[in-house]
Amino acid sequence: MKGKTFAILLLVAGLLVALALIPTGKDTKTTGPKMGDKLFADLPVNQVAEVAIADAENRTTLVKGETVWQVEERSGYPADFDQLRDTVVKLSRLKIGRSFSGDPESLVRLSLLPPSDPDASARGTRITLKDASGKTLADLVLGQVRSKEDGGSGGQYLKKADGDTVYLVDASFRFLKTAPTEWLQKEILNIKADAVASVTCYAGGSQEPLYTLIRSEKGKDAELAPVPEGRSADANRIDQVMEALAPLTLDDVQPADGPSAIASQSTRLVYHLFDGREIDIFPTVDGEEKYSLRVAAREPAMAETPPAIESPPEVEKVEEQKEGDAGKAQEAAPRSAKEINDAVAPWIFSVKKWQFDSFVTQPGALLEEVKKEG
Template sequence: MKGKTFLILLVAAGLLLALWFFRVGKDEHTGQVKMGDKLFADLPVNAVTTVTIADSENKVVLIKGDKVWQVEGRNGYPADFDELRELVVKLSRLKIGRSFPASAESLARLSLMAPSSPDTSSTGKQITLRGASGEILADVLLGESRQTDSGEGGGQYLKKVDADTVFLVDGSFRFLKTAPAEWLKKEILNINAEEVKSVACYAGDARTPVYTLLRPERGETARMTPVPPGRTADQAKIDQVLEALAPLTLDDVQAADGKPPVVESGQARLVYHLYDGRQISIYPQSDDKERFTLRVTAEDSIADTPAADEPASQPADEKTPAETTEPAPETARQLNEALSPWTFSIKKWQFDSFITEPLSLLEEVKKDADGTS
């Protein structure tokens, strides 16, 4: 073999060897793992105490409290624990489909720029998990979802904030929410209409209700009193009032600053008497535009002591947030402690179920051809 040919082969072998070392070193530096491996195999799920989720427009911080997870910026109101748990567990189980080095072009194309980036058209969503001491347990940017030829989801692109590798994973976070109000525990109450014995509507601090809806016996249809002479109660409207708590959900919440619900002249309240002895009062208010709110209080009804075969609800066993969601309070005292400190914003269609005008519970008067009733 001529010396020149040998030299060429030697240089080529050196280049191949250098390329191999470069790729191996890059893989080790970026923490690249094999296809099918879990991206966050070592994530200590139970050690997470703070979850921050952000995009270019919103940011929410979820904090593990003494009893429940809370939404920062909403005075510690409970977060939707089921959805939060699903998010963290999904993150811990992500498997890698493929990976490649990140570049300025790929980060922009796949929307993997940080939410704080000036180019909002290329930003993604960022999830940061922290432990009790504030240490970062996971910090990841979520980018575009991958679509298959059939149009179905094919995973999602993401990047660890402290690494330069883009991963395509098998999970999807396409509908991940970033606004604080979206992470609130939505359910205020969930009381089946069959558990409602009666509903009394009061105006202001009056002791006499403007109307009452009462079941003669459990399981029977509720009847309205009083009904004006010549008029008929609208059973569908009566049922609407009784069903208003099954379930009652919120759009947003704000602290009531320790003040009791307002009872002024003309201010209406609906008192729901339940068969188990609880009494729930609803104080609806509206600005006649787009804001519909209510307050909720609860107490045990002296007049409606539970019968022997209808025991009052007992407090649920204490469980930590890591074991399960915080159960909805069951006793009147628990309900009052959980709900009375808040003013809840609700949707108009739910607000309209709390009918406070007696005439609205009556069927329309049919008119004859000549216009007389």
């Protein structure tokens, strides 16, 4: 090879190396999360103190109180913590299936516009997580769920509220609830029927009961007193009254005007428990068929003298968990009347009609139909 030709080849090679080193304006390094990565790998789950969920029709704000999570739109009534925990944990575990830059057309098609957008057909559901200082930890819009051929979920499309990248993740929030009533802790009380010694129904301020359901001893069926001559008690209806607190659940809730409002109720049922606690139920219904309850609890020392019960057995003690039986959860001690009262007395509970009907206030409803001869 001639010296001149070799020099030219060296020059060309040098130019090629130089060109390779010149920036092209494109970052060839992989940035951001990749397929298979967790989308919110750095989410500090234990620092979450507020969760806001909103769609085009509803908004729910869940805030961490001193002792329990609360539903802000229901004056701080306790929230369903299990449902909240499952939602936040699911967010922290989301894995990316694919991602792409979302243009206006794809954001509309995948329903990834914010809930406030004018285009109703393209609105998604927004979830915002904040810490106690108000700092945003995560803010995203959930869009269309990707369906499989068998009808199951193939993940869900979502985007961060302040970004344009669309992610298809490996789980979906198809059944995520957005209305405040759907996030309330539903259980008001859960007192099994066999813990109830008697039920006495009173009208207004009268001390004379309309009727009494009483067990002669624990484990026996409750009996109605009085039973009019020529009539018989309806055992199914009696059981319905005795079982009405196991569990008692709500549909909605609102703050009460105060304890004095209970005294104005026209009817009350007093559940006397074998351990001495008493639960008062004040059922009311308005003209629009809205069924409501007030609930109060009293300690034995504060309670009225219950109807006589022959030789009531002692309160059963919870046995200590046996060694080698770690899989069997120890039964929790029942709440004191004060604990119950602190939780339920400040509220008026809306309930379903079938639950309301379990609190029978008319003695005749506890009697069998009179069979006419002929």
